[in-house]
Amino acid sequence: MNDRERTLSYLGLALRAGKLESGDEGVMKAVRSRTALLVFVANDASDNAKKKYRDKCDFYGVPLNFAFDRQELGRSIGKADRVVVAVTDKGLSELVRKSLANHAEVEFL
Incomplete structure (x- = not known):
């Protein structure tokens, strides 16, 4: 299993543990309440969606990442x-974050 696959499996683990929010409403609520510690926006999301989360995460100091597309996030x-x-x-x-650190194309905003 490579680091990319490992990262996606950790997202599935977070869901099973009840420690993952998905969807616009749930994630935005988690960001505003400062319970979101790491946000992923699909790299194939609309420019408006990317800007919305970039601005909100920047304001609340939440790390943001665009490492995966919407199919990968859903499948995970x-x-x-x-x-x-x-x-x-x-x-x-x-x-x-540690598993993503090994990806050259990944950056946290």
Whole structure:
């Protein structure tokens, strides 16, 4: 399993642990309440969606990442395509960040 696959499996683990929000409303609520510790927006999301989350995450100091497309995000949590997900557990968010650190194309905003 490579680091990219490992990262996606950690997102599934976060969901099973009840430590992942998905969808616009749930993620935005988690960002505003400062329970979101790491947000993923699909790299194939609309420019408006990317800007919305970039601005909101920047304001609240939440790390934001565009490493995966909507199919990968959805598949990782066993659901249909997802544009946005947020990890809400400190330990899991650190695991995800470490596994992503090995990707040259990945950056946290």
